[in-house]
Amino acid sequence: MTGNAIEIRNLRKIYGREGKSPVTEALKGIDLDIPQGSVFGLLGPNGAGKSTLINILAGLVVKTAGQVNIWGFDQDANPRQSRAAIGVMPQELNLDPFFAPRAALEVQAGLYGVPRRERRSDEILALVGLEDKANAYARTLSGGMRRRLLLAKALVHHPHILVLDEPTAGVDIELRQMLWQNVRRLNREGMTIILTTHYLEEAEEMCDEIAIINHGALVARDSTANLLGRLDSKTMIVTPDTPPERLPEAPGLAVEMRADGTLMINYNLTQTPAGAVLDAVRNAGITIRDVRTREADLEEVFLSLTRARTDPVEGAG
Ligand code: ADP
Ligand code: MG
Numbered sequence: 001m002t003g004n005a006i007e008i009r010n011l012r013k014i015y016g017r018e019g020k021s022p023v024t025e026a027l028k029g030i031d032l033d034i035p036q037g038s039v040f041g042l043l044g045p046n047g048a049g050k051s052t053l054i055n056i057l058a059g060l061v062v063k064t065a066g067q068v069n070i071w072g073f074d075q076d077a078n079p080r081q082s083r084a085a086i087g088v089m090p091q092e093l094n095l096d097p098f099f100a101p102r103a104a105l106e107v108q109a110g111l112y113g114v115p116r117r118e119r120r121s122d123e124i125l126a127l128v129g130l131e132d133k134a135n136a137y138a139r140t141l142s143g144g145m146r147r148r149l150l151l152a153k154a155l156v157h158h159p160h161i162l163v164l165d166e167p168t169a170g171v172d173i174e175l176r177q178m179l180w181q182n183v184r185r186l187n188r189e190g191m192t193i194i195l196t197t198h199y200l201e202e203a204e205e206m207c208d209e210i211a212i213i214n215h216g217a218l219v220a221r222d223s224t225a226n227l228l229g230r231l232d233s234k235t236m237i238v239t240p241d242t243p244p245e246r247l248p249e250a251p252g253l254a255v256e257m258r259a260d261g262t263l264m265i266n267y268n269l270t271q272t273p274a275g276a277v278l279d280a281v282r283n284a285g286i287t288i289r290d291v292r293t294r295e296a297d298l299e300e301v302f303l304s305l306t307r308a309r310t311d312p313v314e315g316a317g
Helices: 050-057 078-082 103-111 121-128 143-155 171-186 200-206 225-230 273-283 299-305
Strands: 003-013 026-035 039-042 067-070 085-089 161-165 191-196 211-216 217-223 234-238 252-256 262-268 288-294
Touching: 003 050, 003 191, 026 050, 026 191, 026 211, 026 217, 039 050, 039 200, 050 067, 050 085, 050 161, 050 191, 078 085, 085 143, 103 121, 103 143, 121 143, 143 161, 143 171, 161 171, 171 191, 171 200, 191 200, 191 288, 200 225, 211 225, 217 225, 234 273, 262 273, 273 288
Parallel strands: 039 191, 039 211, 085 161, 161 191
Antiparallel strands: 003 026, 003 067, 211 217, 234 262, 234 288, 252 262
16 A cells, blocks of 8 residues: 555546536536545535535545546445545435444445444444434434434445544534534544545544545645645734824735724735734724734635636536
8 A cells, every 4th residue: 555545646626428418517626645643634615526526535526537546445446445445424414214233334334244242332322422312213313413413324334544534514513613622532543534524624623634625626735734824814903093194114014994983904914924923003093992814714825825727607608
């Protein structure tokens, strides 16, 4: 093996038949290596192609072209082995309503050919906090419990790689914490984790490395620290005590007086630390009543990373 859990080469996916409209080019030739043992974040806005990529890895969506190698197994040459290496917690709550959690895990284990003596349904149910719901009717499970069950199902065959597709979109804080605790623990025990999200903060908190896709193309791939370092454009909003007579000045500051009397200050963290921004504000004779900062949101990140290579407008052609 190469040290990569996953190797993707020139991966393309076109939904709909070519020559017939509508046709969506969801993945436009992705090259991506995901190292073993990492917590890897796949970021992108809605419609970027994250789920398509994940579902191809999971064997749920058939790729149009390209190579996918999972845990050393080519997906086309060794579909069974490559499928066995990966467990996916899907984005949608696609649970069979007829199975209680323990039964659902047993069925899933059966599908993956896990021998009975190697099954650990109760252990996995405990891991996700569903032990007292093991035999509950599926329809009595809350949305959060269903997500826990989806995570449990992804783990029944002891995969090397766990993929979570937007695991925290719309979930409560308790479930989010349960998910992250489990992710950290499984990763410590050696599992490679891939998660998709459109929350930058979440990727920052959880991931060692990040790939960003937009409109089906990879726009960035770096360690989390490096990537965030490249995105150090920040905004500070200052509420002055009295209307300012002059605006703060310092190298790298762009200051704008807003209609509500606040000052919007754009600055570059490496060039001007927040302290220097505040000094500039005070040096302009301004008494600060309140101050807050605004992180770049993902849209701004994409814009700054993709400015150099403009994609055709969506829906064109
Ligand atoms: P993401 O998960 O990043 O939100 P998706 O992979 O779900 O993105 O979608 C990528 C693009 O492919 C979108 O334009 C979406 O509308 C399209 N798409 C996704 N699934 C299908 C499908 N089954 N049939 C047709 N188009 C699809
Ligand atoms: Mg998705």
